[in-house]
Amino acid sequence: MPNGQIMKALSGFYYVRSEGNLYPCKGRGNFRKKKVTPLVGDYVTFETDVNDEGYILGVQERRNELIRPPIANVDQAIVVASVVEPEFKTFLLDRFLVLVESKSIQPIIVFTKTDLASEQQMDQMEQYKRDYEALGYVVIMGSVKVEQNMEMIIPHLRGKTSVVAGQSGVGKSSLLNALHPSLAIETNDISKSLGRGKHTTRHVELIELEEGLVADTPGFSSLELHDIELETLRDYFPELKHYGEQCKFRGCMHHKEPKCAVKEAVASGLISAYRYNNYMQFYEDIQNRKPRY
Template sequence: MPEGKIIKALSGFYYVLDGENIIQCRGRGVFRKRNITPLVGDYVEYEAENDKEGYVLSIGERKNDLVRPPVANIDQAVLVFSAMEPAFSTMLLDRFLVLIESKHIEPVICLTKMDLADDLKKLNAFIADYRKIGYTVVETSSETMAGLNSLEDYLTGKTSVFAGQSGVGKSSLLNAIRPDLALKTDEISSSLGRGKHTTRHVELIPAAGGLVADTPGFSSLEFDGIDVEDVSSCFPEMAELSSSCKFRGCIHINEPKCAVKQAVEKEEIPSYRYDHYLQFIEEIKERKPRY
């Protein structure tokens, strides 16, 4: 039975990459009966008499998957944030990081529009904070082409998802890496302060020796499936210190002799990271239970 990888899902069709061939397939009815939806990134078995009339027969086990964007078997998430237009937000970045960390996907922080930054000192301080935690941060500009070679090195041989707020320059970045793509980009909406949604579906695009998912932009994330007890493990600097807390299962809020709170007081953990942690905890506590 031939095998391949779904690289695009659109209007009920699944486009399966097998070697250098792309086969247009439909899903078997058995998937609907089992409430299973094939995702971009899935490894599948299929049958086809030609490259236009195939059927996906089975889906391989997934090592991970995301709901928004709907994509599976990701090696790393490139979290694209702009230095300006829209302004860099540590709160939004930390929301993305918590979601990605909860899925055990390696994050790469990519800053775009570095040529537009109006407060480099402040931005560089944030960059230093995230690098100290252990995150990879790549500084780029699609206008000057700065940093693109470094980003391409991270893409080689991997399946990556590009995700981030609308208008940060994901499509511009991919156009700079692969000019032949000519992906549509839009200006920032002056009334909303964010970009228009220019990507309408998820598709894996060959780029820099790997596959990249250009995904629909979105500006908010919900912590569905993440419990209060899970949040600290999604902050690497806190997870590292948890074993030094006096109480096992410490959630680093009211417990005495908490190593995380002590690190915050000593400014070893940025206070804004801890503030975001507390806000995320409250948000999860207030989440309405599902019945």
């Protein structure tokens, strides 16, 4: 019985790559009973008929999975944020970072549309770049119109399964087109009335790119922190995890507790105030969310 990996899901078919070939497959009815839905990125067992069409029989255990976009077994996320159009917001970037790190996915930050930014905006973005690099993140900044900028991403793709994520309109599809022009992925301009981009990618597909696999995905329609608990949120902020080891109380949430080393680090400028404020906003979001039944 052959094994393979799902490379694309479209119109009820799962396209499974095995030994260099691509097989259109459908899921057996038993998946519905088991409440298992195959995802792009899944490693599966399948069978084929004389027409090289087949059925997926089993899904191997996943390392991780995302809901939006629906994909499994991701190594890293290229988190794209534009300097302008739409305007850069640390709140959104940090939310993406928390979401991907909660799935044990390594993030790489890419700031785009530098060619549209003013000198003042670029000075601010250079500071943000330094801030996030100091936390251990890889940060790449540039424009898809400058080939050398995008080449800096290539070494990070090799041997990895990557997902491209970010707010709608930041240039995810444009970035992939710049890396691999033959893709010719459709892109749209920012909607002037909404102030955000239109979704241009209609399905999830793993694309072979620079000796790795990359999924072009729709902009997240939801950034809810449904799967993250209050007790684990602090673990997805590297600086909070570092200074939190010095807090007086074990299990300190860095909120109202006395003698909190994290709050002291914020007060002394060792932790960026905007990062701590974003943490507290996420904390309140999780604390106030309605229970799911």
